[in-house]
Amino acid sequence: MGWIECIGEAISYIEDNITDELTVEKVAKQVLLSPFYFQKGFAMLCGFTVGEYIRERRLTLAGSELVSTDKKIIDIALKYGYDSPDSFTKAFTRFHGVTPTAVRKDGAMIKSFAPLKIKFTLEGGYVMDYKIVEKDSFTVMGTSRIFKYDNAKEGIPEFWSELHQPGKKKMVCGMYGICMDDNMGTDKFEYLIADNYNPAVEIPEGFVTRIIPAHTWAIFPCRGPMPQSLQDANTAIFSEWLPNCKDFEIAAGYDIEMYNDPSRYPKGTQDENYYSEIWIPVKKK
Secondary structure, eight states, rough: OOOOHHHHHHHOOOHHHSSOOHHHHHHHHHTOOOOOHHHHHHHHHHHSSSSHHHHHHHHHHHHHHHHOOOOOOOHHHTTTOOSHHHHHHHHEEEHHHOOOOHHHHHHOOOOOOOOOOOOOOOOOOOOOOOOOEOOOEEEEEEEEEEEEEGGHHHHHHHHHHHHOOTTOOOOOOOOEEEEESSSSOSSSSEEEEEEETTTTSSSOOTTTEEEOOOOEEEEEEEETTTTHHHHHHHHHHHIIIIHOOEEEOSSSEEEEEOOOOOSSSTTTTGTTTTTEEEEEEEEEE
């Protein structure tokens, strides 16, 4: 099954089991993908995480039932995975902008989030630079944090901001942003802001070293202001390169972004020529 077909099958599985317990791991297993790259690919192709999609579809269906049936609010809440009226009311209000009670009593307007449908269209003709490189294992040193897939989109930028607070001593420059999920089977992964490890330099308190195993890497160059250039490249990798690559597939739960020194550019990371790379471990199909 191809990459796009896998995402389509995953969406169908979610829709068919929307009132059951659903996790990234469970859905990924159904389409024979690692949770690590399934979550990343889903977000790149669809524009939101798997968790966001499930939550907003459930709240859409819950709103519809409030309007069209006489079921108790608590019964609807339980049906769509909320174990208390309070948690359901908070989530419902965040999404719809009104409380469940207002919908039931006052006929307030609700929102609708339609199910995704994967359509196959004539595409291609997209020129994407990349190279395949064999790399020995190497060691990095940096600061580490564990993220859940559902909150990484907001959490990782905050992590970078914390590291680069004004007046804070800079222990790492941040040559790499590294996602690591060795098992590729949980709802969490480790993220490092790191540099190449120098054995001659003492590791600062609170910092860690990690060995990146030897792999064959597909390396994609990115040119332009951050973060748009990286976001555009990631989208192209998952929507164009990966679905159409006949020779390689993802080999392990690593995803590395390599950043050039911003001081080398007149406008730093916002320079039109700023250079970065995305590294993905691959193996022959």
